[in-house]
Amino acid sequence: MTDDNRDSVATSSTDPNCGDPSDGDRDFLWIKVKDFPYTCQEIDTKRRIAVANGTKGFLTIPTDRVKGIECGKVLGSYNYWLYAAEKVPAYYTAHPELVGLGVNSAESRKQDQLHIHMAAFHPEVKEDLGKIKTPVTDPAKWTDPSAIFPIRGRDPKNGDLVTRNYRVLWLKALDQNLFWLLDQNVARSPDNMKLQTMVSIPGLNGLWVLNSQGTLPGGNGTGTCDYLLACR
Template identity: 35%
Template sequence: MNAIDRTNDMPRRQFVALSGALGAGALLTGTGGSASAATGPDPVPGKPSCCPCPTDPNPPGGGQNPCPPTQMQSLCGLPSDTDPLWQDVQYCTRGIVPPSGQRPDCLKTTPNYVVLNGRPPSPHNYLLLPSCRITGIECPFLVSPNVANYWHEAWETGRSGGDVPVVFPNIGLGINSQSARYFHQLHIHMAGVRASTQRRLQALEAAGRVAPAPSQWRDTQYQAALTGADGTGDRTYRILRLDALTQNLFVLLNQNVVRPLGLDMAGQTLIVVPKMTAMGFDRSFYVLNSDSSLPSGTNTCDHLLVY
């Protein structure tokens, strides 16, 4: 499991005590929600080696997408914020050492995002974080036209043959709601999913229980229970199939589920499971959403992902 966003499963007092004992950097690559380990155990065999982080004091350039404008910073975070994950991003993109002195393992650094280890470190537990200051799914900049397509980048990076491949038979990508995370820099988990989850999604599709278009995503006939990989039982998800990740998933969720149902983006979890067959990747994706408004709903991606 990932330690960062699993605050629902760890009493806050215990988490704070653990934070004090280990320091924020030691918890950065948490399960369920975020982060890269500022320092960690010896590299896992087969894990991509870390490339040097840039030391240019200027923000990354060369094709970088716009970041949230000043008027959104009260909702999306200030560049001067001290969130530990944001400090990790600044180390990877600008060479600024976090106050803790612990340097994260920058597995990949681009103008738009960085990839870090998750916790526990493994060849199937990574995090993709924007190089922009974006607190999380509630940031309204994520539904603007100019935001980078972080989901597509996570898939291209974590797929077999990607720069930081998730070494697992089935891959899952996920983001937690505002209440289900601890650190507040947007991060997409790049992890595994169980074979039973993949089979269940394909069976639901064959039974006509997967929405074929975003406009139908919120319909009750496309809500179904999936058994968690963490032994916590079934949770209910809204399930959509897409042929590509070229569209902004945050926009699709906001326009087709959140706003029509009168929900709040801050309370949503979002999970992507590439469809796999005996022949390999089927060039389509299952996109799952849930929140506490659903019967047996959840606001964390941790129940389905294998860290």
């Protein structure tokens, strides 16, 4: 689908799934990029994003009102995930290959402005992904039972090992809008999209894309990216 067609499904700023520019509750990040751009590390006017400090690591935040993963604007021509990936080398100059990207579900996030975490991934994540010999490579099969794998991470509260189940997809390149792929092949509606978490981990000649939700078929899912990324 063309960018123009994708934009046609992107909703207006008054859509409850996107929020309103006048919002204030749980919207510190929105207020930060809207009214106080000098507190951000960077404002990229061309891509309409800001980069700000997270609790650990950094955050890529749209400078337009985008409430979260459920907002139709993430499906449009502004490819926020790609923009975040392109910023990683500038903020992690030593080892950008050890940095993943992640977004939380609506129920797991604390701020109602889309923010993509840019943070180091735990080594156990890459170890478990490396054990997958025949990963799913077709986004249309992302929900197949064969795509679900247990992946170890770390509890952000105490550092203990935690295993959760994820739908795992292998892509040769980040040449598509991952939000669009998730919406079209997994969520298929804003109500279901808001339940999703998504994480990308760089690999050799490609990238891993992990998705989960609290109601993952088979159980032991999660709506947060915090187990895989050291972002808190």
